Amino acid sequence: MKKLGLNEIREMYLKFFEEKGHLRMQSAPLVPINDNSLLLINSGMAPLKPYFTGDEVPPSKRVATCQKCIRTPDIDNVGKTARHGTFFEMLGNFSFGDYFKREAIPWAWQFVTEVLEIPEDRLYASIYEDDDEAFEIWHKEVGISADHIVRLGKEDNFWEHGVGPCGPCSELYYDRGIEHGCGDPNCAVGCECDRFIEFWNLVFTQFDKDEQGNYKPLANPNIDTGMGLERMATIMQDVNTIFEVDTIKHVLDTICGLANVTYQKDEKIDVSIRVITDHIRSVTFMVADGVLPSNEGRGYVLRRLLRRAARHGKLLGIDGLFLHPLAAEVAKVSGDAYPELREKLEYITKVIRIEEEKFQETIDQGLILLEDEMKELKAKGEKELSGQAAFKLYDTFGFPLDLTKDILGESGLTVNEDSFNQEMKKQKERARSARLDKDISAWSDDPFEYLDQSVLTEFVGYNTLQNESPIIAMVKEGQPCEEATAGEEVLVLLKETPFYAESGGQIGDYGQIKTQTGVIQVIDCKKGSLARHIHYGKVTEGTVKVQQMATNSVDRSRRLSIARNHTSTHLLQKALREVLGDHVAQAGSLVDEKRLRFDFNHFEKLTDEELSAVEQKVNEVVFHSPQVTVFETNMDKAKELGAMALFGEKYGEIVRVVKVGDYSTELCGGTHLENASQVGIFKIISEAGVASGIRRIEAVTGNNAYLYTNTIEEKLKSVAAILKANPDNVEQKIEDTLANVKALEKELEALRKKMNSDSIGEFIDQAIEINGVKTIIASVDSMPMNDLRDLGDKLRDKLQSGIVLLGAKSEDKVNFVAMGSKDVVGKGFHAGKLIKEVATIAGGGGGGRPDMAQAGGKKPEALEKALGVAKEVIEKQIIS
Structure with a gap:
């Protein structure tokens, strides 16, 4: 048996099925397109579902793919075992109403025995217990002996997903040898031990299941197969786990070098090595496909993977940021098959680095808090962390729940997930409602589904x-x-x-x-x-x-307005890449007749200078009046021309290219202008962040830009009239007015300080004694905190020995200051504790040192009541 590399196996498989008349299709992005039933693509069949349902016409009746996939249900086990992983590649050959079992079964056998040269005596096939047709093909046509064919029940060998297309399946197994078995003399295919490895599943989609549970034969049955590429590589390379496969081992060895550790010397160290190896592969591919870290959905999956890996780096003793350079190692071994990894490497690295930095800022504080909580649990003899504490780690320090569970689990502790979920309830309900508003069924309805598929538009x-x-x-x-x-x-x-x-x-x-x-x-x-x-x-x-x-x-006028905005989005994206860098990529857009909205990848707010530069570049193109040309070509030619593809769009082999002069070239199916000059004028009206790493620009064109500038001009005239100035000199008038305001504010502040100084004697006269200590408790007319603190300092200095508590209303809130001389602090006085009790009554909180503290409150009407409790609090503090 040949020792083949993972990349070699992938190419051999796709080439084999190309020779069988299959169209080789590129892997779909990990982010599902027009499918709300999945967060991330998790199988080779998932992106092809519309072809199986008849919602879309496949580009060929025979298709072969190698699909990148993410699965996270077993994330807690990743690293703890050498069998679990989150990222994998799934090889598949598919028939949409073309060939069926009599082709799929012999081809599978031919590939594994003739191309991969796996010994026949090491191969077994399982079939659905009632599928006599599959048995006949395997036994009589392919020639497998009956004792190498195993009949299994519906749970193992029948594929169905609710209602809709379904059918029996047949799986291929490789016998690794008795030394890998469980020792049971009856060990066979289906045993849970490591001897028999299932590596290829052939699904024969031949029934349509209705809501009553009836199985009706499909007029055109389909073939859906899936072979785990990494699993096949373990067989061909004669290794025990996916972590020893050549491409994955390259990443693993790099991590070992960074940490200066050796794999398979210490199981605890091995867990961390495997976690980082698996997660950096997932993270790199997810970011390349447009996923960004966030606190919900697929962004949350990315964040928890990245932070889990970062934390295991700390366990290995790796100092500082280390994950983002590893993306280059993933691209090195997988970039030939997935060129987006190399094309977007700078962007991928930047996204990972920024998330690492964010986590690095808080992880140490979070770990200290968690360690304190764990010590307290152990001291009490308890085993469960409260959900409130877990939520604080999540909300304040960015710890995903499963990271907290990981750390607790290492010490035999758990977390109260029910109470954690209560803390998350509102957020989760919003997310759940949003998903329920969408179609999350596996096979969606269509108002015209009653029509024959030949009825098209x-x-x-x-x-x-x-x-x-x-x-x-x-x-x-x-x-x-x-x-x-x-x-x-x-x-x-x-x-x-x-x-x-x-x-x-x-x-x-x-x-x-x-x-x-x-x-x-x-x-x-x-x-x-x-x-x-x-x-x-x-x-x-x-x-x-x-x-x-x-x-x-x-509607001709409306269509033209839409075209102005659509052509402008192409110019905008190009200008953004020129000003900000090539990492900029479209993350969403909306083009209507009124304005354009363009979402793009970037990590910080654009400066006024950057926005001005972008706007100027777009208008320069418009004023030079280049022709907009549209043509169709194949994907390879479009790439040679430098055409940008939009993330989340499906493209066939023939694509539509929109060029605006020599400035912009994009793949696009939209409607556009004939000449860029028809844009008229391009005006950016807003720029803001809409998600982590996503910025949004809104702009107007043509008549809408004219109306927008008119509105701004009218506002300018209105402001000028209020200031009794002309629009030409309104800026100078505002500067002069602000200067006058600042001068008056300084004069007012000086007067206020003088009044405070003059009234010091009055406050001293109002002082009372509490347990032998002179104490001033007083409310002051409206006064900002700085002035209140300054007055408190002067009163304490005047008293020399004593306590000062002042409260003052300030607009819709109240401020408090408490102070005590050193000798009074020595008698037990604590300003911070005093002010906390006082401020609580006024709807606030605060604290501070024993000698000085300040606080605020939201209930100015409760000022006198709050000051009224001060005497009792001070009496309890002072030792007479």
Whole structure:
């Protein structure tokens, strides 16, 4: 058996199935596209689901992929065993209604025995217990002996996900030898020991399960297979675990070098090495696919992986930041298959480094708090950390719950997850509600699913805004209908349409569908299954019927406004990359007729100078009037031209390229201007952060930019009128006014201090004795904290020996200051404890040193009541 590298196995597999007529498709991003049922892609089949359901037409009936995947249900076991990991690659060959068992089974056998040259006597196949057809193919056609074919039950060898497509499966196993077994003489395929490794699952999707549990044969059965690449590499390299496979071991060895440790010498050290090795692979691939650290969703998965790895680095004694350079090692061994790792390496490294830095700032403080909590638990003989303490670690120090659980688990402790979840309840309910608002079913519905898959829509709106086409179907109140009358809302399918359907951040067109008997006002257009354009409208005149010929007209002015904004987003992205760096990539957009909204990767607020530079670059292109050219080409040619692809978009082999002169080149399916000068003018109106590492720019163009500048000009005139100035000199007038205000404030402050000095005698006269100590407890007219503290200092100095407690209302709050001379502190007085009790009554809190403390409160109406408790508190403190 050949000793093959992981990268070699991947290429051999894809090449083998290419020779069998399969289209080799690139791995989909880890972030699911148009699928809310998953946080992250977790199988080779997941990105292809629309092809199996019929929602989209596959680019070929035969497809082969190597799909990058993330699975985190067993994250707690990653590192603790050598079998668990979060990142893996899944090889798969798929048939969409083309070939079936009689091809899939022999091809699988041919690949493993002839290409990989695995000895036949080491191979076993499992089948579903009732699948006699699969048994016949394996036994009679392939030639496996019956004692190497195992029948297993539904739990092991039948694939289904709720209702919808499902079917039996057949798995291939490799026998590692009796020395890896459990010693049971009956050990066989299906045993939980390490002897028989399952490495390839062939799913025969031949049934459609309905809600009553009935299994109906599919007219066109499908093939869905999955082979774990890392698992196959362990077999071909004759190693025990994925961590010993060549590409993964490269990363592992680098980590050992950083920590100056040796793998497989100390199990505790090995756990940390495996955690870091696995997690840095996951993190690197996730960031490359646009995931950023956050406190929810897939961003939370990334954050917990990264922070778990960082903490295990500390356990290994690695000082400082160390994770971000490891991304380069992942790219080194996987960059040929996944070029995005090398293309985005600078960006990946920066994201990881920034998150490392954030965690580094708080981890030591968090660890001290957790260690204190653990000591307290042990002292009390308890085993469970409170959920409140765990939440504080999460909320204040950025400790994901499972990191806290990891650390506790090492000392035999647990955490009260129920009370932690109570602390998180509101946040989780919001997230849950957001997900329930979306479609999270595995097989989604479509209003036109009753139509044959051959009924499609052709979009002609790139070249014309008006056409004639028959109405081929309508839906009213959720049901198919043949006609709709005035006042009724209706969904319409046209054979050919000029209406752009919402996609790629561009909203759908408005317009009109007109027949001889009626008119439909179109208020939106969206894509349904098979990319059908669904027109949302209301009948405004007469009656409209299916099969009528219709004249379809797009709102021309609105389409042009949208095109201005869409072309401008291309120019904006290019300008941002020139000003900020190549790490900038689109993270979302919205283009409508009023404005454009562009989200992008960046890690800090843009300065005024940067925004000005971006805006200037876009307008310079507009003023030079380059032509906007649109053409189709293959993906390889588009890449040669430097075309930027948008994250989260699916692209076929033939792609649509939009070029704005020689300045911008992007893959895009949207509608655009013919010449950049049609933008008119480009004006940025806001820039803000919308998530960790994501900034958002909003801008206007054309007439909207003109209206915006008019509004700003009117505001300027209004301000000038208030200041009794001209717009030309309003800036100088404001500066002069502010200077006058500052001068008056200084004069007022001097007067206030003089008044305080003059009133010191009055306060001294009001002093009382508490346990033999002179004490001033007084409220003062409205006074800021600095002045209040200054007055307190003067009174204490005047008393020489004594206590001062002052309270003052300041707008909608109250301030307190407490002070005591050194000799009084020696008698037990504590200003910090006094002021805490006083401020609590006024809706605040605070504290400080024994000799001086200050606090604030939110209830100025409670000032006198708060001061009223001071005497009793002081009496308890002072030892007479």
